[in-house]
Amino acid sequence: MYKFEVDDKEKVLRITAEGFFKNKESTAFMETLYETFGSIQATEYDLIVDLIHLNVIKQDLVYLIADALKLYDELQFRNTVIVNPISILAKIQLFNIARSVHFSGTFVDSLEEWQAR
Template sequence: MKVVDKQKYNMAIYEAKREVHVQIHGFIKADLVEDYMRDLEATVAKVQKSTYTFVVDATYQSPVPSKVSSELGQTLMFYASLGFKDIYIVNPASKIAYVQVRNALEGVHFPGTVVDNVSQLAMR
């Protein structure tokens, strides 16, 4: 069930699979961060996080400016701090964005799992 459907991001709750999905389109500029965070908080408040898996689908994420790429690790760790049972990051299709996410993950102790595409989630 799609909960939020905006131009730069979508958020959905899949009760049968016990998953919350966030899908990023392009990248979220500073002027949208407040709306994104508000929507994220409202979405995750609808589920019992300790029994749900959180999926950040970055397939359609664009490369981010170098100023922002240095903050990607902090963003990924914020997702990890939300209290979900499991967390998955789906790598961006863009090679540049992929490298940015990979580099961000190398700089932090991310407790989740990184997959290359959404289809891998079904195989777990």
């Protein structure tokens, strides 16, 4: 399951993803992602991707996560923050994917950790 929230006042786009992603969901997620990105000026917004409740990523969907991370970088948000999954396996998967695409965003264990900076 996933959710997109745009806060125009605070200039924040928050994406929350949790549970296991399925192939059908991944297509809908990418469509919503492109639609949402088309409605804002990314360089004026912070992107917060909350994955705290994301479970292990199925191997056949790793490419989706890689594509999303590359897109986050390409759009050049003011800040791109990923809230790490609680699941150690999901966290390791995410770090490996991020490293493979040279993702430049910030990883934190909680949103409060980033806000305290």
